[in-house]
Amino acid sequence: MSEPRYVEHGARWTALLYGPLFALLGYLAELATGTTHAIAWVLVGLGLAVITAPWVHARRRFLTVKVTDTELWQGRESLPLAEIAEVDDVGAPAGARVLGGGWSTPRKYDELPIRLTDGTVVLAWARDARALRAALGRA
Incomplete structure (x- = not known):
């Protein structure tokens, strides 16, 4: 396969980090109030990353x-x-x-x-x- 002269990806895999970063911010906000639900925030972060993965894959496949x-x-x-x-x-x-x-x-x-x-x-x-x-x- 020859070297690409121009590439434009439909999405970047770094989009998978948005969910876990949101969960981290939620956990830190809870930490400031004194009551934390660490396992729940881990599950939220993983869940958001899991539902984002097919979106990123589809955009990379069909919009590149x-x-x-x-x-x-x-x-x-x-x-x-x-x-x-x-x-x-x-x-x-x-x-x-x-x-x-x-x-x-x-x-x-x-x-x-x-x-x-x-x-x-x-x-x-x-x-x-x-x-x-x-x-x-x-x-």
Whole structure:
């Protein structure tokens, strides 16, 4: 597998720390009042981490954008770079297919219309569409 030129993860695994940190703050607040429930806060922290793990996994699987020397990855779909004809000044026609398999671009992501070598236009997406355009232009 070639070295990625651009990578944008859908989520970071550090998000698993939010629940335990919340539980630690709750425990410290209880400690200030004098009555503590340490085992309950440990269970709350672990429970929040456990329910966050599938969310992080799904976002990393379906919302990761990666450009390598040979392919553009959008979620679980790959597009060979040899099929990309143009990334600059491409208009997005109504009904253009969205890469990655969704009906529309994900929320909080910008669209990047791409013209393929067969003349069709598809919509790529990224949080930083300029950086994705630059990475595709360099590739």
